[in-house]
Amino acid sequence: xxxxxxxxxxxxxxxxxxxxxxxxxxxxxxxxxxxxxxxxxxxxxxxxxxxxxxxxxxxxxxxxxxxxxxxxxxxxxxxxxxxxxxxxxxxxxxxxxxxxxxxxxxxxxxxxxxxxxxxxxxxxxxxxxxxxxxxxxxxxxxxxxxxxxxxxxxxxxxxxxxxxxxxxxxxxxxxxxxxxxxxxxxxxxxxxxxxxxxxxxxxxxxxxxxxxxxxxxxxxxxxxxxxxxxxxxxxxxxxxxxxxxxxxxxxxxxxxxxxxxxxxxxxxxxxxxxxxxxxxxxxxxxxxxxxxxxxxxxxxxxxxxxxxxxxxxxxxxxxxxxxxxxxxxxxxxxxxxxxxxxxxxxxxxx
Amino acid sequence: xxxxxxxxxxxxxxxxxxxxxxxxxxxxxxxxxxxxxxxxxxxxxxxxxxxxxxxxxxxxxxxxxxxxxxxxxxxxxxxxxxxxxxxxxxxxxxxxxxxxxxxxxxxxxxxxxxxxxxxxxxxxxxxxxxxxxxxxxxxxxxxxxxxxxxxxxxxxxxxxxxxxxxxxxxxxxxxxxxxxxxxxxxxxxxxxxxxxxxxxxxxxxxxxxxxxxxxxxxxxxxxxxxxxxxxxxxxxxxxxxxxxxxxxxxxxxxxxxxxxxxxxxxxxxxxxxxxxxxxxxxxxxxxxxxxxxxxxxxxxxxxxxxxxxxxxxxxxxxxxxxxxxxxxxxxxxxxxxxxxxxxxxxxxxxxxxxxxxxxxxxxxxxxxxxxxxxxxxxxxxxxxxxxx
Amino acid sequence: xxxxxxxxxxxxxxxxxxxxxxxxxxxxxxxxxxxxxxxxxxxxxxxxxxxxxxxxxxxxxxxxxxxxxxxxxxxxxxxxxxxxxxxxxxxxxxxxxxxxxxxxxxxxxxxxxxx
Numbered sequence: 050x051x052x053x054x055x056x057x058x059x060x061x062x063x064x065x066x067x068x069x070x071x072x073x074x075x076x077x078x079x080x081x082x083x084x085x086x087x088x089x090x091x092x093x094x095x096x097x098x099x100x101x102x103x104x105x106x107x108x109x110x111x112x113x114x115x116x117x118x119x120x121x122x123x124x125x126x127x128x129x130x131x132x133x134x135x136x137x138x139x140x141x142x143x144x145x146x147x148x149x150x151x152x153x154x155x156x157x158x159x160x161x162x163x164x165x166x167x168x169x170x171x172x173x174x175x176x177x178x179x180x181x182x183x184x185x186x187x188x189x190x191x192x193x194x195x196x197x198x199x200x201x202x203x204x205x206x207x208x209x210x211x212x213x214x215x216x217x218x219x220x221x222x223x224x225x226x227x228x229x230x231x232x233x234x235x236x237x238x239x240x241x242x243x244x245x246x247x248x249x250x251x252x253x254x255x256x257x258x259x260x261x262x263x264x265x266x267x268x269x270x271x272x273x274x275x276x277x278x279x280x281x282x283x284x285x286x287x288x289x290x291x292x293x294x295x296x297x298x299x300x301x302x303x304x305x306x307x308x309x310x311x312x313x314x315x316x317x318x319x320x321x322x323x324x325x326x327x328x329x330x331x332x333x334x335x336x337x338x339x340x341x342x343x344x345x346x347x348x349x350x351x352x353x354x355x356x357x358x359x360x361x362x363x364x365x366x367x368x369x370x371x372x373x374x375x376x377x378x379x380x381x382x383x384x385x386x387x388x389x390x391x392x393x394x395x396x397x398x399x
Numbered sequence: 400x401x402x403x404x405x406x407x408x409x410x411x412x413x414x415x416x417x418x419x420x421x422x423x424x425x426x427x428x429x430x431x432x433x434x435x436x437x438x439x440x441x442x443x444x445x446x447x448x449x450x451x452x453x454x455x456x457x458x459x460x461x462x463x464x465x466x467x468x469x470x471x472x473x474x475x476x477x478x479x480x481x482x483x484x485x486x487x488x489x490x491x492x493x494x495x496x497x498x499x500x501x502x503x504x505x506x507x508x509x510x511x512x513x514x515x516x517x518x519x520x521x522x523x524x525x526x527x528x529x530x531x532x533x534x535x536x537x538x539x540x541x542x543x544x545x546x547x548x549x550x551x552x553x554x555x556x557x558x559x560x561x562x563x564x565x566x567x568x569x570x571x572x573x574x575x576x577x578x579x580x581x582x583x584x585x586x587x588x589x590x591x592x593x594x595x596x597x598x599x600x601x602x603x604x605x606x607x608x609x610x611x612x613x614x615x616x617x618x619x620x621x622x623x624x625x626x627x628x629x630x631x632x633x634x635x636x637x638x639x640x641x642x643x644x645x646x647x648x649x650x651x652x653x654x655x656x657x658x659x660x661x662x663x664x665x666x667x668x669x670x671x672x673x674x675x676x677x678x679x680x681x682x683x684x685x686x687x688x689x690x691x692x693x694x695x696x697x698x699x700x701x702x703x704x705x706x707x708x709x710x711x712x713x714x715x716x717x718x719x720x721x722x723x724x725x726x727x728x729x730x731x732x733x734x735x736x737x738x739x740x741x742x743x744x745x746x747x748x749x750x751x752x753x754x755x756x757x758x759x760x761x762x763x764x765x766x767x768x769x770x771x772x773x774x775x776x777x778x779x780x781x782x783x784x785x786x787x
Numbered sequence: 788x789x790x791x792x793x794x795x796x797x798x799x800x801x802x803x804x805x806x807x808x809x810x811x812x813x814x815x816x817x818x819x820x821x822x823x824x825x826x827x828x829x830x831x832x833x834x835x836x837x838x839x840x841x842x843x844x845x846x847x848x849x850x851x852x853x854x855x856x857x858x859x860x861x862x863x864x865x866x867x868x869x870x871x872x873x874x875x876x877x878x879x880x881x882x883x884x885x886x887x888x889x890x891x892x893x894x895x896x897x898x899x900x901x902x
Binding site: 522523525526529535536537538539540541542543545546549550551552553554557598599600601602603604648649650651655 | 802828829830831832833834835836837838840841843846848849850858859860861862867872883884893895896897
């Protein structure tokens with residue numbers, strides 16, 4: 050049975066509040082927070098990037114379960130902020146966790162769903178017995194142009210999932226995807242910040258694809274929202290996942306543990322993965338989790354997941370690495386000037 | 400093994416010498432030394448030149464040959480060798496010259512030091528100096544050279560009773576001496592307040608705890624003692640030459656606040672010269688940072704570990720103190736053209752022993768000592784010189 | 788953090804050494820994965836840094852004694868005012884420096900205080 054063997058999360062300690070950003074651009078913080086349902090977002094330290102976040106998330110996953118890293122046969126990292134345009138983040142991660150050299154690796158890009166795409170690939174390699182374990186990571190430091198709506202939510206963080214066959218803590222019964230060519234949000238090569246189609250990112254973007262993949266999964270599994278204990282949706286803000294949950298027939302309680310965006314912001318490729326991790330942090334054996342990511346461009350990956358006894362049985366120690374709640378604690382708040390330095394928004398003379 | 404003597408010395412002024420290039424600096428110092436020894440250039444048998452980093456500062460290597468050429472000696476085809484040990488390059492060049500003469504292999508040998516540091520941007524010069532430490536395991540992770548000595552200071556001040564004011568006094572004393580030294584980069588006296596108010600560089604070291612970026616050159620000529628009087632009425636005998644090494648990184652040292660290489664070289668020098676501390680009339684130590692002088696006077700044995708702060712504050716290392724330290728003004732006030740410093744130290748002691756030190760003169764100076772350090776203490780050279 | 792260990796005298800090395808300074812040719816050197824925890828032995832706060840690190844000043848730099856024995860030099864990620872001799876720290880994976888905008892990115896080890 051293919052599933053999640055262990056998982057880990059990393060969130061940088063720095064934060065900036067929506068009201069601090071709003072102040073700079075003369076916007077109304079209450080309106081923005083009210084509209085987006087986001088109050089603050091995480092900010093990377095000066096020496097953090099998508100690679101360091103991916104490594105810490107991977108290391109946290111390996112702290113929870115005794116795995117020989119040399120048995121990891123594949124590493125895939127999904128991000129919109131890979132440090133290099135050419136030279137995979139996955140290689141750095143593989144080296145840093147001791148999985149090299151007998152492994153395959155590559156980097157993924159599919160906007161905010163690059164991490165879940167990596168999970169799907171690992172499932173295939175594991176199920177076909179081509180590898181024993183595959184490591185799938187969604188990690189981002191996310192870009193949002195100054196004064197653009199995205200600046201209020203683009204956050205930093207990542208989650209890593211080790212996929213395997215042997216004694217998973219959660220079985221992934223099925224996955225499916227819904228993909229079209231839709232230019233709702235994009236970034237051209239060499240550009241600093243992404244651009245988007247405003248309201249076009251809603252219905253033709255997020256909702257069409259999340260509902261498309263979710264309904265496809267319901268048809269394929271014969272299941273419906275009431276069959277799931279929890280649900281995790283991609284969370285560019287709090288409103289979209291709340292609305293799509295309602296549209297599909299999920300309750301507010303079902304999505305609550307996985308809805309971290311109000312305090313974290315949108316970690317792009319890390320968003321659904323971190324939402325799933327937050328849910329696994331509190332899940333019990335037998336709980337079922339419905340996950341549906343969304344990546345602009347566009348597509349959604351849906352998953353039917355069931356938590357097993359192994360999550361509590363001792364071989365997997367949830368407390369050996371920080372939970373999402375623990376990582377959200379003790380934030381260090383920045384003002385906009387320091388935030389701009391951290392995010393490289395100030396042009397330095399080199 | 401023959402006895403060796405210094406028969407001539409020369410030194411340029413030290414400072415930001417915008418009109419002097421690398422070659423001009425050496426030629427100036429060399430000419431002064433030859434003049435002092437009443438020697439003409441073709442009598443030179445060999446040269447040893449201390450230089451840390453011409454490759455990074457002026458993109459020039461092959462210094463031995465370059466210097467021999469510009470000294471007008473290319474056609475004499477003498478052996479000319481560059482010696483490098485970071486900030487101890489000069490001290491080692493002197494030692495190599497002494498060994499060449501003592502062994503009988505050469506007779507008249509020039510030991511010189513030269514560094515031209517101001518032709519690069521400030522950021523580039525501090526980065527080059529980081530090469531004196533371990534680039535891979537110290538520089539690469541974010542250590543700067545002042546940062547490493549600052550860590551020595553933090554450790555020292557955690558374990559021993561050294562106050563910030565006592566540490567500053569080292570700089571104050573050296574500036575006082577430098578103001579009386581015509582070659583020194585800084586001619587002004589300073590106060591403890593000057594030091595304590597200067598910009599923080601690496602806690603606890605401030606700008607005035609640190610020696611500056613400097614251009615300069617110095618040259619001395621050594622010969623067998625038995626021939627010295629052919630050239631000078633005031634030969635100065637080399638009573639001991641000692642050199643020691645230690646781990647390149649600060650983190651690998653046995654004790655962070657003790658330069659074991661100083662201890663080893665110092666003990667060996669005293670043993671070779673058959674002398675003790677009370678025989679030494681003045682000592683030039685390597686004060687690249689104020690804390691370095693504190694450690695040096697203890698590690699050479701002039702006072703006990705932990706007591707150098709009080710020793711300095713009590714004036715024991717001043718010109719009129721028990722053991723004058725850095726009568727030249729040290730690296731702090733003279734400046735620190737890296738490769739030249741070790742030779743400048745010999746220059747100062749020779750001037751003192753010949754009674755030519757002007758306003759810095761120590762009465763009845765008979766025996767002096769030099770102490771030159773590379774990096775944070777990975778190389779140390781100690782020499783003892785005496786009036787004949 | 789992969790360093791080395793001399794199986795002859797049990798001394799650990801980080802940074803790694805391929806030649807034991809105590810046993811020299813009699814030493815048997817093997818790889819050793821360090822736990823990453825240690826204690827601060829001494830430190831400074833750097834205000835004037837080399838070019839590659841200027842954007843990070845002021846930052847804390849320390850000598851950390853790893854629990855297995857060897858000492859190493861590394862930056863400490865925390866408010867520089869909070870660094871103390873004797874502080875317990877653990878290793879983290881961070882971006883150390885880059886060779887300019889288009890050059891290689893260097894990753895490495897820094898330390899954070901253990902709460």
